[in-house]
Each structure stands twice: as structure tokens, then as C-alpha cells.
Amino acid sequence: MKDNIFKINEKEYILPGSRACQGCGLSLAYRHLLKALREDTIITLPASCLCVLHGLYPITPVTIPTLNTTFASTAASASGIAAGLAALNKTDITVVAIAGDGSTYDMGIQSLSGAAERNTDFIFVCYDNEGYMNTGTQRSSATPLGATTTTTPIVPKQDNKKDFIKIMEAHDLPYLATTSPSYPIDLYDKFVKAKRIKGTRYMHIYSPCPPGWGYPTKDTIRIGKLAVETGIVVLCEIENGKFRFTGRSKTLSKKGKKLPVINYVERQGRFKKMSIEQLNTLQTWVDTRWNEYLRRAEE
Amino acid sequence: MSDVRIITGNEAASLGVKLCEPKVVAAYPITPQSALAETLSRYVEGGELKAEYVRVEGEHSALTVCISASTVGARVFTATSSNGLLYMHEQLHWAAGSRLPIVMCCVNRGVGAPWSIFNDQQDSISQRDTGWIQMYCRDNQEIIDSMIQAYRIAEEVYVPVMICYDGFVLSHTMMPVTIPDIESVRKFLPPYKPHTILSPEDPRTINSVLLPVRRANPEGVLCDGYMEMRYKLQAALDQSRDVIRKANELFAHTFGRNHGGMLWEYMTDDADLILTGMGSIAAEATVAADILRAEGVKAGVVGIRVFRPFPKDDVITAFGHAKAIVVFEKGISYGYEGALCSDLKAAFFGTDSKAPIHNYIAGLGGRDVKPRELVEAGKTTLAAVEAGRMNHEIKWLNCYTG
Ligand SMILES: Cc1ncc(C[n+]2csc(CCOP(=O)(O)OP(=O)(O)O)c2C)c(N)n1
Numbered sequence: 234m235k236d237n238i239f240k241i242n243e244k245e246y247i248l249p250g251s252r253a254c255q256g257c258g259l260s261l262a263y264r265h266l267l268k269a270l271r272e273d274t275i276i277t278l279p280a281s282c283l284c285v286l287h288g289l290y291p292i293t294p295v296t297i298p299t300l301n302t303t304f305a306s307t308a309a310s311a312s313g314i315a316a317g318l319a320a321l322n323k324t325d326i327t328v329v330a331i332a333g334d335g336s337t338y339d340m341g342i343q344s345l346s347g348a349a350e351r352n353t354d355f356i357f358v359c360y361d362n363e364g365y366m367n368t369g370t371q372r373s374s375a376t377p378l379g380a381t382t383t384t385t386p387i388v389p390k391q392d393n394k395k396d397f398i399k400i401m402e403a404h405d406l407p408y409l410a411t412t413s414p415s416y417p418i419d420l421y422d423k424f425v426k427a428k429r430i431k432g433t434r435y436m437h438i439y440s441p442c443p444p445g446w447g448y449p450t451k452d453t454i455r456i457g458k459l460a461v462e463t464g465i466v467v468l469c470e471i472e473n474g475k476f477r478f479t480g481r482s483k484t485l486s487k488k489g490k491k492l493p494v495i496n497y498v499e500r501q502g503r504f505k506k507m508s509i510e511q512l513n514t515l516q517t518w519v520d521t522r523w524n525e526y527l528r529r530a531e532e
Numbered sequence: 533m534s535d536v537r538i539i540t541g542n543e544a545a546s547l548g549v550k551l552c553e554p555k556v557v558a559a560y561p562i563t564p565q566s567a568l569a570e571t572l573s574r575y576v577e578g579g580e581l582k583a584e585y586v587r588v589e590g591e592h593s594a595l596t597v598c599i600s601a602s603t604v605g606a607r608v609f610t611a612t613s614s615n616g617l618l619y620m621h622e623q624l625h626w627a628a629g630s631r632l633p634i635v636m637c638c639v640n641r642g643v644g645a646p647w648s649i650f651n652d653q654q655d656s657i658s659q660r661d662t663g664w665i666q667m668y669c670r671d672n673q674e675i676i677d678s679m680i681q682a683y684r685i686a687e688e689v690y691v692p693v694m695i696c697y698d699g700f701v702l703s704h705t706m707m708p709v710t711i712p713d714i715e716s717v718r719k720f721l722p723p724y725k726p727h728t729i730l731s732p733e734d735p736r737t738i739n740s741v742l743l744p745v746r747r748a749n750p751e752g753v754l755c756d757g758y759m760e761m762r763y764k765l766q767a768a769l770d771q772s773r774d775v776i777r778k779a780n781e782l783f784a785h786t787f788g789r790n791h792g793g794m795l796w797e798y799m800t801d802d803a804d805l806i807l808t809g810m811g812s813i814a815a816e817a818t819v820a821a822d823i824l825r826a827e828g829v830k831a832g833v834v835g836i837r838v839f840r841p842f843p844k845d846d847v848i849t850a851f852g853h854a855k856a857i858v859v860f861e862k863g864i865s866y867g868y869e870g871a872l873c874s875d876l877k878a879a880f881f882g883t884d885s886k887a888p889i890h891n892y893i894a895g896l897g898g899r900d901v902k903p904r905e906l907v908e909a910g911k912t913t914l915a916a917v918e919a920g921r922m923n924h925e926i927k928w929l930n931c932y933t934g
């Protein structure tokens with residue numbers, strides 16, 4: 234398919250009046266992934282910014298059927314929807330669970346791992362804004378090294394982010410992909426593709442968050458792009474175990490050169506207290522993973 | 533010809549589930565429920581029960597699966613015990629708040645710490661305030677029959693139902709059970725009609741956030757707020773008393789067995805002393821009542837069948853004339869007394885009943901309770917009352933308190 238913005242489904246599934254913040258990366262991603270998934274979809278989501286985006290009863294800006302569930306149970310909820318639909322012979326509906334990094338990496342990992350092990354027929358989407366944003370920017374296990382949060386207020390986070398792609402890959406899924414709202418076509422294409430595949434599909438959306446990360450709302454796209462340019466985020470797909478770079482990460486892997494992570498870090502208030510040692514550790518972490526991916530792409 | 537089999541409580545429950553034809557089953561094994569989860573797997577894999585069986589990784593997920601499957605329109609079932617039920621706690625509230633007619637079995641077992649796999653009712657008692665209807669069974673026949681009634685009740689009032697039966701005492705004990713025939717069950721239990729079906733044909737967001745105030749919809753009509761929705765749950769539980777009584781009557785009419793609606797009575801008409809409890813201990817109390825009668829004491833039994841909604845009017849009629857009441861409980865509200873005892877006292881408040889109530893905490897963690905011991909407890913209570921001591925008391929039966 235050509236990288237052409239005009240191929241994107243014109244229909245909007247989020248009407249004006251969402252409750253997300255200005256410049257929210259999640260909102261942009263959600264808009265495009267719904268366009269890719271279209272009407273024959275049921276969504277389940279836990280307590281999160283996305284739950285807030287869906288609005289206050291009795292009004293919602295979202296026109297796709299959605300079930301709210303508890304924080305730890307997103308994937309189990311999708312399992313229940315999938316089982317219910319299968320039992321009622323409604324096999325043409327795509328079941329989608331969407332959760333923040335908190336309810337994916339932390340409390341929801343059990344139900345996600347369980348659903349993935351059962352190869353439940355659904356798409357799990359983690360929108361990763363690297364913290365518990367809905368509750369006021371607390372640390373999650375997806376928060377990067379060196380970031381200040383409201384629960385790491387004085388000593389910035391001392392630990393690296395979990396490599397969640399590795400964790401999900403260990404479940405032998407038919408399809409995993411990472412993407413970012415800064416690259417809407419990459420995101421759209423991957424969801425169109427994911428929809429056609431059966432079994433558990435895992436989609437990781439890296440979602441910049443202006444209030445949580447401390448940058449001006451106008452910079453969301455730029456921050457998302459810098460993340461890719463620096464290798465903090467790698468756009469890729471893993472299909473039946475086969476890794477491949479996609480989009481900008483692909484061209485970076487072929488030619489070009491990653492930018493140093495400082496270019497990304499210096500633009501965000503959350504890294505203000507990061508030490509030089511932490512910055513170096515982060516750079517090493519990014520380089521090591523990048524080299525690993527380069528090796529895998531050649532296999 | 534009726535189909536009578538000699539089976540355990542777990543087998544009775546499994547056959548009950550099969551007769552009710554749920555479309556989705558999700559369960560996680562725990563003693564003493566495990567045999568139920570296993571038998572249902574066999575039914576599903578063998579094609580005897582046409583359902584999706586989701587072998588979840590924990591009880592929180594088991595109930596979540598039921599909640600979500602019920603929301604898309606499927607009749608569902610789950611079962612658990614003890615710590616499994618506690619692990620479901622968040623979802624118990626969620627299920628009731630979503631007004632989903634889920635039916636589950638709680639095979640009653642003590643809760644840790646320390647570990648005990650044996651029977652008491654602390655598990656379900658501690659989930660009393662989650663908005664579920666709770667029914668306690670006295671024998672295996674009542675388990676299978678209550679299952680069939682439970683779906684009918686749940687699907688009429690849109691409140692989930694927990695069928696509680698004592699671990700090992702019933703779950704692993706064989707007794708003769710008449711198995712209802714499927715055609716009569718289908719007539720008694722119409723197909724599940726959800727109040728809302730989540731579907732692309734009618735897109736909506738279910739269970740979104742509410743503010744303290746009511747808000748208008750786009751047409752300007754004020755809609756329920758959180759408090760109104762919660763009131764409706766309470767109103768539905770209140771209303772369910774009649775539905776439970778009627779379901780029991782219709783069941784008795786159809787199948788010829790009457791288990792009592794909200795409660796059952798045994799020789800209470802002229803009883804001075806009434807023994808009461810829930811589940812198998814209430815059944816055992818009937819043996820004690822027989823012994824007491826043989827010794828010249830006018831004793832009777834009230835078995836509380838439905839604990840939530842509490843049978844507040846029924847207990848006033850059933851206990852009204854008693855001179856003394858003994859409540860046997862396999863659980864306690866720590867820091868006070870048995871939960872049933874408190875509820876009975878509250879129900880009698882402001883009525884003519886002045887009978888002292890003696891509360892015996894009994895059988896925790898499977899500690900054996902013999903009919904003889906219930907007899908002694910009854911006699912002690914009656915003697916105290918006849919000696920003019922009118923105070924309420926709480927004692928631990930067969931417990932070496934030192
Ligand atoms: C059992 C439970 N614990 C805590 C919470 C409070 N809570 C609501 S949302 C949230 C954080 C969500 O973080 P994340 O999943 O990353 O999504 P985001 O808010 O960033 O969109 C927390 C901790 C909850 N709803 N349930």
C-alpha cells in the first residue's frame with residue numbers, strides 16, 4: 234500500500250467533545266485505530282485516561298460499543314466478550330481491549346498473559362504514556378529511567394522500563410506491533426492488518442502525554458518522532474516470530490543514524506533531575522536493544 | 533419415571549448447571565469446588581453442554597469473563613470457594629452494579645490465614661454486602677433445585693445470585709437426588725433476555741464514569757446518577773423477595789418439591805425454643821429438634837434459605853412466638869457477633885418478640901458439630917431463659933478457648 238493519507242477511512246468514530254487533554258497522544262492514536270477497526274468492533278477498557286476520554290454518563294463521544302471494566306481485568310473482559318460472541322455465533326465482530334501501561338505492565342499482566350496463553354481471539358492494545366496519568370502521573374513499571382513522577386518526586390526513577398514486547402513475544406503470538414500517533418499511516422496500516430489476523434494480537438502504541446511528560450501541547454507529534462529518531466521507540470512488527478522494522482525505524486536501520494537520546498530527553502520536564510550516569514545508562518539501554526533488533530532483522 | 537441418583541453436592545450442582553444451559557462457563561479450581569469445575573469441563577468437551585468454557589488463570593478473571601459474556605447476551609456460570617471468592621471481591625461488586633444475572637456457586641470453605649480447606653461460611657458471609665442474592669442449601673437436592681430457581685430469579689430482577697453450599701459436608705457427600713427433566717426445566721426457565729446487549733447494532737459505552745450529580749442526555753432529559761443506580765440495585769433486591777417466593781412456589785408446583793422461599797420451618801408452630809442457621813447446620817438442627825422433642829422440649833428449626841435480601845418479614849412471622857432463639861453460625865463479623873444473629877436482632881427490633889438470642893459460633897474450619905451438641909446448646913439457652921436471664925449471649929461451640 235502506498236503511504237497515502239487519503240486511503241484512511243474518512244469516517245470519524247470519536248465525535249467532538251472528548252475529555253482528553255489538549256495535545257493528547259492517546260486521542261490521536263485512538264482516532265486512527267478506530268478508523269482502521271471500523272464499526273464491527275467491541276471495545277473493553279479499564280480505569281484510565283481512555284475511560285475519561287469516553288466521557289461522563291449519559292454522553293460519550295465514541296460511537297463504537299464499549300464496556301468499561303476494572304483495572305486488572307481488561308484482557309479477561311475481552312476473553313468474556315469473545316467467549317460470549319462465539320457462543321452466540323456472532324463471529325464477525327473484532328474484540329479489542331485497550332489499556333494504559335499501568336493496567337498492562339502492572340496489574341493487568343496476569344489476565345493479559347492468561348488470555349494470550351489461551352490464544353484468545355482479540356487485539357490487546359497498550360497505549361503507553363509511561364505512567365499512571367489518570368491518577369496524576371505516578372510511576373508505573375513503564376516509566377523510563379530518570380523520569381520524575383509524583384511518586385518519584387525527588388529521586389527520579391532508578392529502574393529501566395520493562396521490555397514488554399519481549400514478555401508478549403514469549404507468548405508466541407501471531408502478531409505483535411509497535412506504533413505511534415506521530416506516524417498515523419504506520420498506525421492505521423498495522424491495525425488494518427491486525428484486524429485480519431486471528432488469535433491474540435498485541436499492539437503497543439507509544440503515546441506522548443504533554444502534562445505527564447512536561448512539554449508544550451503543540452509538541453506531541455515532534456516528541457513522538459524524536460522518540461523514534463533516537464531509538465527510544467522502535468517501529469516494528471513481529472509476525473509469527475519474524476521481526477521486521479517498519480516506517481521510519483526501517484529507513485533508520487538501513488541508512489541514516491539514530492540521534493542521541495539527549496535530543497529527546499532535554500525537551501521534557503520529567504527528565505529535569507536525570508543524572509549524567511542515568512542518561513548514559515539510558516543511551517546504552519537503547520543502543521543494546523537497537524543492535525539486537527538489527528541482528529534480528531537480518532535473520 | 534423420575535430419575536433418582538445418588539450423588540455428591542458438586543455433582544448435583546454440575547447437573548443443575550447442565551440443565552440450565554449456560555452459554556459461557558468460566559471457573560478456576562479450588563478445593564472443595566474443584567470437582568464442579570472438572571465435571572463441567574467434561575460436559576463441555578464431551579458435547580453434553582453446548583457452551584464456551586474459558587479456563588481462566590484466576591477467579592478475578594473467571595467472574596470478569598462472566599460479566600463480559602453476560603453483557604454481550606450469554607447466560608453464564610462460575611463457581612468458587614474461600615480465597616477464590618475473596619479474590620473475586622472487586623468483580624462481585626462490578627457484576628451486581630452492572631445488574632447482570634450471573635449465577636455462581638460458592639462451595640463454602642474457611643478463609644486463610646491460617647489455611648483451611650474445610651468448611652465454614654466465612655467466605656460468602658464476608659461478601660454479604662456486594663449486592664448479590666445469597667441462597668444457602670441444606671442438602672444436595674436443594675442445590676440442583678436452587679440452581680434452576682436461581683437463573684429464573686436472577687434473570688427476572690437482574691441481580692446476580694450466589695448459591696452457597698457447605699464444602700465437604702454437602703459437596704463431597706453422596707445422597708439421593710431427583711434430577712429434573714430438561715423439558716420441564718426449559719419451561720420453568722425461559723431463555724435469557726439481557727437488559728442491554730452490547731453490540732455494534734446499538735453502540736453505547738457501558739459503565740462509564742458518573743459524577744455526584746445527575747446529568748442530562750443530549751435530548752436534555754436528566755438521567756440517573758450514581759446514587760440513583762445504586763438505589764435501583766437495592767430496590768431490585770427488595771423486590772426480589774417476592775420473586776424468590778414465587779419462583780419457589782412455581783417450582784414446587786412444577787416439580788413437586790418445596791424448599792421454602794426465603795426460609796423454611798421445621799416444627800415451629802408450637803415451639804418455645806427455635807434453633808436457626810443457614811445451610812447444612814440448619815438441617816442438622818432438625819435432628820437436634822427431634823431429640824429435644826423426644827425429651828419433652830418444644831423445639832423447632834428455622835432454616836434461613838436466603839440471607840440477602842434478608843427475609844425481614846418472614847423471620848418475624850416464623851420466630852414471633854418463640855421464648856428463646858439459638859443461632860448457629862459458621863462465620864462471624866469479627867469484632868461483633870455472627871452476621872445472621874445481628875440481622876435477626878435488627879429484624880425483631882420494635883416488634884413484640886423479646887426472646888433472648890444466643891449466638892453460637894460453630895464449625896469454623898470444619899470443626900465437627902454433632903446434633904447432641906446443638907441439643908445441649910438449646911437446653912442451656914432455654915434453661916437460662918426459664919431462670920429469668922434475658923440477656924443475649926455469644927459463645928464459641930467446641931472451641932477450647934482456655
Ligand atoms: C484496583 C484499582 N487500583 C487502583 C485504581 C486507581 N487507578 C485508576 S486509573 C489508574 C492509573 C491508570 O494508569 P494507566 O493504566 O497507565 O492509564 P493512564 O491513566 O495513563 O491512561 C489507577 C492507578 C483502580 N481504578 N483500581
Ligand code: SF4
Pocket residue numbers: 252253254255256257258259260282362366367441442443444445
Ligand atoms: S493525561 Fe496525558 S494521556 Fe491522559 S488525557 Fe491527558 S494527555 Fe492524554
